Each structure stands twice: as structure tokens, then as C-alpha cells.
Amino acid sequence: MSYLDFLILNPPNPDEKIFVEYCRRVAPLKGVQVNTFKSKVKFWMKKQGFEQSLKGIRGWLDTNPDYPNLIKTKEILDANGNVLTTTKSLRKIEEVDTSEMEVIGVTELSYGGVNVRYRKKKNEEKEARDLSELLAEKFKDFKPPTFKIKRGKLKPCEAVLNLFDAHLDKISFKSETGEDNTLEGNIKRFTETFDLLLSQAATFKPEQIVIPIGNDLFHTDNFSTNGKTTKGTEIEYYCNPNEAYKEICIAVINVIYKALAISKVKVIFVAGNHDHSKIDTLGFWLDMMFKKVNGFSSDNSRQYRKYHKYGKNLLGFTHGDKTKPDKLPILMAQDEPVKWGETKFRHWYCGHLHHTSKTTTQIVKDYPGVQVEYLRAMSSPDRWHTDSGWVGIPKSASATIWDRDKGGDIATFRINIA
Numbered sequence: 001m002s003y004l005d006f007l008i009l010n011p012p013n014p015d016e017k018i019f020v021e022y023c024r025r026v027a028p029l030k031g032v033q034v035n036t037f038k039s040k041v042k043f044w045m046k047k048q049g050f051e052q053s054l055k056g057i058r059g060w061l062d063t064n065p066d067y068p069n070l071i072k073t074k075e076i077l078d079a080n081g082n083v084l085t086t087t088k089s090l091r092k093i094e095e096v097d098t099s100e101m102e103v104i105g106v107t108e109l110s111y112g113g114v115n116v117r118y119r120k121k122k123n124e125e126k127e128a129r130d131l132s133e134l135l136a137e138k139f140k141d142f143k144p145p146t147f148k149i150k151r152g153k154l155k156p157c158e159a160v161l162n163l164f165d166a167h168l169d170k171i172s173f174k175s176e177t178g179e180d181n182t183l184e185g186n187i188k189r190f191t192e193t194f195d196l197l198l199s200q201a202a203t204f205k206p207e208q209i210v211i212p213i214g215n216d217l218f219h220t221d222n223f224s225t226n227g228k229t230t231k232g233t234e235i236e237y238y239c240n241p242n243e244a245y246k247e248i249c250i251a252v253i254n255v256i257y258k259a260l261a262i263s264k265v266k267v268i269f270v271a272g273n274h275d276h277s278k279i280d281t282l283g284f285w286l287d288m289m290f291k292k293v294n295g296f297s298s299d300n301s302r303q304y305r306k307y308h309k310y311g312k313n314l315l316g317f318t319h320g321d322k323t324k325p326d327k328l329p330i331l332m333a334q335d336e337p338v339k340w341g342e343t344k345f346r347h348w349y350c351g352h353l354h355h356t357s358k359t360t361t362q363i364v365k366d367y368p369g370v371q372v373e374y375l376r377a378m379s380s381p382d383r384w385h386t387d388s389g390w391v392g393i394p395k396s397a398s399a400t401i402w403d404r405d406k407g408g409d410i411a412t413f414r415i416n417i418a
Contacts, residue, residue: 312407
């Protein structure tokens with residue numbers, strides 16, 4: 001027997017009996033435990049005055065003589081089956097058929113009883129059948145929606161044409177690498193790929209076309225038949241360096257004029273680890289050549305990291321051989337704090353990693369506020385790459401369309417090179 005039941009049957013005094021009876025009747029109506037309600041009533045009686053409160057309680061009991069019918073909802077038994085406590089409620093708790101349920105836990109109680117917890121058994125087959133019937137009923141009168149292509153106006157945009165790691169004067173022989181590559185063939189592949197990218201980009205009628213030039217456009221950085229990279233690393237070189245430089249310059253001039261026929265053009269010169277000095281020289285020479293050409297602009301600064309802002313977009317260009325990708329986002333914010341604050345979409349274009357196993361797929365990684373992309377090389381392997389096992393990597397070039405007002409890239413085209 002609980003202490004409350006004891007008080008009800010054996011009240012210490014008449015006033016206490018009235019108080020307990022009131023609490024026992026009203027608490028279920030209030031939806032609270034009797035003991036909790038008693039504490040609230042005691043606080044109220046102390047505030048209102050004990051005698052005055054009892055008078056009000058007696059009046060309520062006189063006008064509400066019937067005690068609400070409580071329903072037994074729970075009993076706790078001891079090991080011998082004797083009732084220890086009984087829980088009653090105004091609400092009727094429906095009997096649960098445990099035959100369709102499974103036991104999920106049994107807890108032994110300190111007085112010898114047990115508490116068994118159940119949950120409804122899952123009938124996956126029945127659930128699937130019920131769902132199928134529901135869907136069948138739902139789609140009984142289903143009519144396929146119609147779709148009409150919206151021919152809206154083209155948004156103001158800009159195109160970025162990326163032909164990274166071309167190594168146009170890198171020659172290979174079929175007997176060493178499995179394929180023949182010549183200077184003329186490399187330049188032909190470069191210009192044809194550029195034409196395909198330009199044709200795709202032209203359908204968006206871009207306000208400007210950005211062309212990064214460099215990123216190891218040349219295979220060597222000297223004018224000797226003993227080919228060397230910018231750091232002086234000796235590499236195999238089978239071209240006439242002067243003739244190769246001239247032919248590659250002509251190819252670059254041609255692609256710039258083709259782009260100018262579509263839109264304004266901005267050339268961003270990005271030095272690579274193979275051709276730093278040659279790209280600096282090419283940039284200075286092209287600036288002089290296109291100085292009076294309408295619609296042409298360039299960035300030929302000697303900074304290794306270049307930036308270009310277009311609307312709500314901030315684009316970064318670097319070869320990728322000197323800076324780890326996780327440092328590029330904070331470097332962008334440090335180098336261009338004003339442009340960083342004015343833009344919402346920020347993107348890095350990098351290359352160089354065609355020498356590592358990471359470029360079996362094109363890498364695009366998101367960092368907070370910045371996306372870093374490593375582009376595939378479009379050049380074929382030479383004997384060193386073949387001997388080292390860097391083969392079977394797809395060659396490609398890409399173009400991206402950037403929205404000016406809303407920001408972000410709205411289209412990307414990739415040309416896979418055979």
C-alpha cells in the first residue's frame with residue numbers, strides 16, 4: 001500500500017482528510033500526479049490562508065460528490081503474485097495483443113518481479129504488399145505530366161577554355177611508348193580540341209572568353225637540343241627548339257584570333273615547371289602583338305598565382321607544382337581579400353599532377369568557400385612516363401561557363417582526346 005493510499009484510509013485529522021480527498025479527485029482531472037498536485041495545493045493554501053482554502057475545498061467537494069471512475073492501467077506484482085502497487089487513470093488503456101509482438105527486453109525488479117518490454121513484429125512481406133496496394137490505388141488514375149522546353153534568354157556569362165599540360169614539343173616514338181607523336185601532330189590535336197571547346201562555348205554567347213596559356217605549353221625551358229626544365233632537369237628532347245617555339249607561337253596566335261571572332265578575350269599566362277621563362281617571353285611578345293586589337297586583354301604578371309574576377313565568381317589559376325591543394329583556399333583569401341569578399345563562388349584551376357597516380361580521374365575537391373580542381377593533361381606520355389608506369393590515363397581538355405549575376409558554373413564541356 002502506498003503512503004497516499006494509507007493517508008486516504010487513515011487520515012491524521014479531518015482537515016487532512018478533506019485535503020487529500022480533494023487532491024485525489026482533482027489531480028486526474030488536471031492530468032497530473034496526485035503528489036505533485038498536493039504540493040501545488042499546499043502552496044496555494046498557504047498563500048490564500050488555510051481556513052479560507054479549506055472552506056473553498058469543502059464547497060467544491062459538496063458540489064462534486066461523485067469521484068471520477070478511474071480505470072486500473074498497471075499493476076506491479078512480487079514473485080508470489082501479490083499486488084505491490086496499482087496505477088489508475090481516467091483514460092482507458094486498451095489491452096494489447098502480444099501474440100503479434102516480440103520481446104525486446106526483460107528487466108528483473110528488485111522485489112522479485114519482472115518488467116517485459118515488447119515491440120510490434122515487422123512483417124516486411126506484408127508491409128511491401130500493403131505499400132504496393134497503396135501505390136496501385138494512388139496511381140490508378142495517373143496521367144503523365146507534360147513538359148515544355150523553356151526557351152529563356154541566355155544569361156550573361158563567361159567561358160573559360162582550359163587546355164592544360166599540352167607539352168606541344170614533346171615527341172614520342174611508337175617503339176618506346178606505343179604511339180607516335182610529332183610536333184605537327186601535337187599542334188593539330190591542340191587546335192582541333194580548342195575549336196571543339198570554342199564551338200560549344202559559343203552557343204552560350206559569352207561576354208568574354210578566358211584562355212589560360214602556359215601550364216607546360218612547352219616541354220622545355222631552353223633553346224638547346226639538350227632539353228631542360230625550368231629547374232634544369234635534363235629530359236629527352238627531339239625537336240629543333242627554335243622551330244618548335246615558332247610553330248607553337250603561331251598556334252597560340254591562331255586560337256586567340258578564333259576566340260576574338262566570338263567575343264572579347266582575356267589571356268592569362270600561367271607558368272609551368274617545364275616552361276616558366278618561355279611563357280614569360282611569350283606573354284610579353286603577345287601583349288605587344290595584340291596591343292591595338294580591340295577586345296583583347298591579358299595578365300602577364302610574373303606572379304605564380306593568377307586571379308580573375310567575373311561577377312560573383314573568383315577564379316584562381318596556378319600550375320599546381322609548388323602549393324598543396326589544402327593551402328590554395330587561404331592563399332586566395334590572403335592574396336585577394338577584396339575580391340574574396342565581393343564574390344560567392346571561388347574556384348581554382350590547377351594542372352601538373354599528370355605525373356602522379358592521382359590523375360586516373362579528374363580531381364575536384366571542395367573546401368569551405370573554395371573548390372579546387374586539378375585538370376587532366378592533354379599530352380601523350382613520353383618514354384620516361386611509359387617506363388615509370390604512368391600510362392592509361394585519359395587525355396582531355398575542358399571548358400566551363402560561369403554565370404555573371406547569380407554566380408557559379410552553369411555548364412562544363414570535356415573533350416576526350418584519342
